[in-house]
Amino acid sequence: MGSGSIDGIKNKQKPHSLKEALKGKLTKKEFAHLRTSFDMLGNIAIIEIPSELVKKEKIIGKALLEVSPNIETVCKKTGAHKGKFRVEPVKIIAGKKNRTATYRESGCTFRVSLGKVFFSPRLSAERLRIAGEIKKGEIVAVLFAGVGPFPIVFAKNSEMKQAFAVELNPAAFEQLKENVELNKVQEKVVPLLGDVKRVVPKKLKGKCGRVVMPLPKGGELFLHEAFLCLNGGKGIIHFYDFVSREKGFDEAVEKIKNAAEKEKKKVKVLLKRKVRDYSPDTFQAVIDFRVSNAG
Ligand SMILES: C[S@@+](CC[C@H](N)C(=O)[O-])C[C@H]1O[C@@H](n2cnc3c(N)ncnc32)[C@H](O)[C@@H]1O
Structure with missing residues (x-):
């Protein structure tokens, strides 16, 4: 189907990538700092936001929600794995306020509370x-x-x-x-x-x-x-x-x-x-x- 127009109303096509979703929303300089790779844990995406882009983190988070219908929540990493529990701190930047992912692997389902467990x-x-x-x-x-x-x-x-x-x-x-x-x-x-x-x-x-x-x-x-x-x-x-x-x-x-x-x-x-x-x-x-x- 793709984009088109019915009765003069434009249908917006889903962007294929984070870069595409951010077109016109970041400057050329900001694009140079953007990390386009991210981890998916079931319904939650986890991305790194470099310090140069902190002011744009909500925009980046919302853009990621547009890229995949499977992503319900976007978190950013706020530090490295730390302490004896090896927990990685995260902050929700877009989507549902839910930190517990439901993730599937090799015929198993796992519930994982981000920020509390490795x-x-x-x-x-x-x-x-x-x-x-x-x-x-x-x-x-x-x-x-x-x-x-x-x-x-x-x-x-x-x-x-x-x-x-x-x-x-x-x-x-x-x-x-x-x-x-x-x-x-x-x-x-x-x-x-x-x-x-x-x-x-x-x-x-x-x-x-x-x-x-x-x-x-x-x-x-x-x-x-x-x-x-x-x-x-x-x-x-x-x-x-x-x-x-x-x-x-x-x-x-x-x-x-x-x-x-x-x-x-x-x-x-x-x-x-x-x-x-x-x-x-x-x-x-x-x-x-x-x-x-x-x-
Ligand atoms: C790197 S994580 C691996 C967790 C899990 N095997 C996985 O792959 O998702 C290490 C785990 O060991 C636990 N841990 C650290 N020191 C421990 C100890 N002395 N005795 C038992 N568990 C420990 C941490 O809380 C953490 O959950």
Whole structure:
């Protein structure tokens, strides 16, 4: 159909891009600062607004609403992921005043409260990759589980027996429980509230054949607890780390080897993979490794 005119009234065609929607609303100089990429979390778009464009943020937000009918709310990032809960602060700049996104991934639905919990849709391929590795009947520990994307994707996309999901942020833990029910995986996913350092020795010692550690900042400080989860001291660990482009995977492998030496464990690296770019100098890496008892 496109644009046209009925009885002299012009029908406005939906813009195809943010740039098109902003035509005539920003100066040439302002256009040079505009970030045209944004994250979509279900019905909520999350965009970066550079300081030069703060005065135009409402106009940019409204323009984004015009681009896609799926976008009901536009948020801007107001800072980096921070604190031990790794929460990214956001501010609503256009659309409905709703911060809780409903997001779908790999046959699962997640409720995610922006500004209160961590969530990244950019890890979806990684979650599905690990689900593909999990064998029938396995018991998995997901340390640093957030609102549950790893264990819930595993429950729906593998034949695992059970996953224990450990999370410290009370808001994320409440949403983890909500998401477990929403996806009807109560039989398979067991949420555990608390610090990995306390929960693992009390509840998960020797229980699991596989451990997932999605805490790329400082995850090495919890390798002792990951080893402790393993049944008979043997199994597979998926370790995440932010590494410099200069040193690459060696940096992460070194951390694993140091921890294994202290624990008197043998480790064999099975896979090294770049998960995503993180900053101009760093990327997020995953190292899969097998653990066995030395000697
Ligand atoms: C980078 S986020 C990953 C969350 C989730 N796995 C995901 O991919 O969406 C790390 C999570 O670990 C939690 N966390 C940080 N330190 C923790 C600890 N010592 N024990 C348990 N959870 C912790 C944070 O609250 C946060 O939800």
